[in-house]
Amino acid sequence: MHEFWILATASLVAISASMVGVFLILRRMALLGDAISHSVLLGIVGGYLLSGSRSIAVMLISATLIGLLTAWLSNALHRLGKLQTDASIGIVFTLFFALGVILVSLFSGQVDLDQECVLYGELAFVPFDTITFGNLEAGPRAFWMIGLVFLINLGVLVLAYERFKLVSFHPALAISLGVNVAFWHYLLMTLVSLTTVASFEAVGAILVVALLVIPASSAYLWAKSLKSMLWIAAAYGQASVLIGYALARWLDSSIAASIGVSSGLLLFLTLGILQIRKLKQKTYVDHSLKAEAVEL
């Protein structure tokens, strides 16, 4: 049963992350996704210290606020301070993450977090932290949290699919059609924040970046349409979870880290296959050119 909960949680994390990751890749905002996944730590710790509660609602709200603040602040620094975009992102998220880590170490007795957990998450411990409704044990907290976020992501995606598509592929057209691009941008950032905070307990702040970016990038290499990219990214995510889990069992290493590694390995495998195919095509063309030359 434990194994089931771990795998179910991990696969929900992977699928939610790949859903928003696809749009991060298409909109070339991979680094902003990276930044938000770091800052979310400050939101979690801050929300806990301020409200004294570890309820799912508090965590989701505080992390969303800090995620949006990161996106907004980096944009403001870029405009007001005339700094390059990536520099302003870098300054904001390193500060937020540093503050988060400091708070974690200052209040490690009170917050149910430590530096290790920030980095790895605690996928192996997920089954032990359960939610109960009355007398009924309903399964792990982390599972329900990421399940909720998965449904939110899915709902937004289904409802606003066309808009997201328009904004991702033709931002200029979207503006000229009167679409509020800023709204969709910040909605995407909200989804990123929700996904990272819900994944946080399972895989930690930094490894969620791997799941946001890597499966979506692998899918980007193959996919011919947005829909297929979403499906392929989800499939890559699931494969990474299964391979990563096996890897972790074999080496007795962190499950989350192993999932991150296997998603990377799958990407490199894909890159390798494409590279070989390109090479073959090239030699084929060379050969046929030579053959033609001989015939002539």
Add this chain to the structure above:
Amino acid sequence: MNSASSASLVPLDFWVLMREFWSFQDANVLWVVVGSMLLGIAASVVGSFAFLRKRSLMGDVLAHAALPGVMTAFLLAQTNTPWVMFVGALSSSFLGLLLMDWIPKNSKIKPDAAMAITLSFFFALGLMELSYIQGLEIEGKSGLDKMLFGQAAAMLPKDIAWLSGVAVLILVTIGLFFHKFRLIAFNRVYAQTLGLNLAFYELILALLIVSAVVIGLQVVGVVLMAAVLLTPIAAARFWSQRLSHLLWIAAIIGGLSGLISANISYMAPAMPTGPWMVVVLSLFFLVSFLFAPERGLVANARALKRLRQQVQEENVLRTFYVLNERHPSHHADQALHLDKRFHQEDILANRAMSVSVLKRTLHRLVNKGWVEQTPFSITLTPAGAQEASQLTRRHRLWENYLIEQASIDSSQVHLQAEHIEHLLTDVETREIEQTLSGASHDPHGKTIPSAVGVTLEKPHA
């Protein structure tokens, strides 16, 4: 981790520890301070060049990429000797650099995604190895997790010796190649036409960045090393625009934050150093961003306010001029006397301006001696009349200039002149006048006031 209890001891221990630290009697403390400062200086100087090359987050990727190298080196050599760790970190960081550049060149994945991929994959690999190592029975593995967030106080003399050596080497190399790096940073194309071996110098710069990142691991840690490379130069940018000044300022900020974080690490040994260093750096950045003279946010806002006030004052003066011109007692063939009395309503009818703004502007004009105000009327003083006619002169000359030289339609020129009249200098006005054919009237048929000045009769009693 026992920091919660050490926090409660603060009042008593705090000053004792503080004095111990700043007296530098403990040779170890001195070494940690020297090491941290050298690291801060070297990293911020190297980071400046990455920033200028618009690759600010490269340091982030390279720092994360160093982690699996450290772990692999430890697994292979089963020791945590500094040079083994250094070689391991250097090679995997360098692999990360290659991967980061290779992916976007050989596939459709974009550079920013390639950075995020490299960063998260290497970091995951490093964490996987670390968790694997922690399950093994090997000596010396306890210091490895300090690489994540840094622990300046836990550094051994041999670590510091390495760190300092590499930092000095980095600074010397930059000193040697300063002119080349500057040329490449600011004008790549020109550097190429001069026959400079770009690939070679970029390789050197990349090596320097990688080395700075690697020696930073023990002080700052993998996760936040990026900030030490990036934040000092970003802060320095608000103070100067000359590269040599920028580097010095960045170096000072980097060095100071190294010193302060060494102090914090000494005071609270259980705390990770990296996050504190980043907070200190961010404070330097915040102060620069807000309060730097000329380029800071406050200075900018004040300059903007001053400009807005000047525009308001000049607009009111010009309105006086126009009102005088339109006054029933003035005939087109006579000399213009700028001595008529007006009310606030007259001005408001001719300028889109709120009453409160007008009142404040008039107050400033009175203080400058350009306007005389009685409870019933407002009049220009001789100095104010001079100013108003010069402004009008600029405005009308520019209108003529736009029509003659830029062939802009006469219905368009007024708005353009409204903006430029506040900015034109005397010299420019004279130049414009020389290029013009010497017309005495503006496109709307109004007389252009002379440069000498205007006659102003004393207002009749």
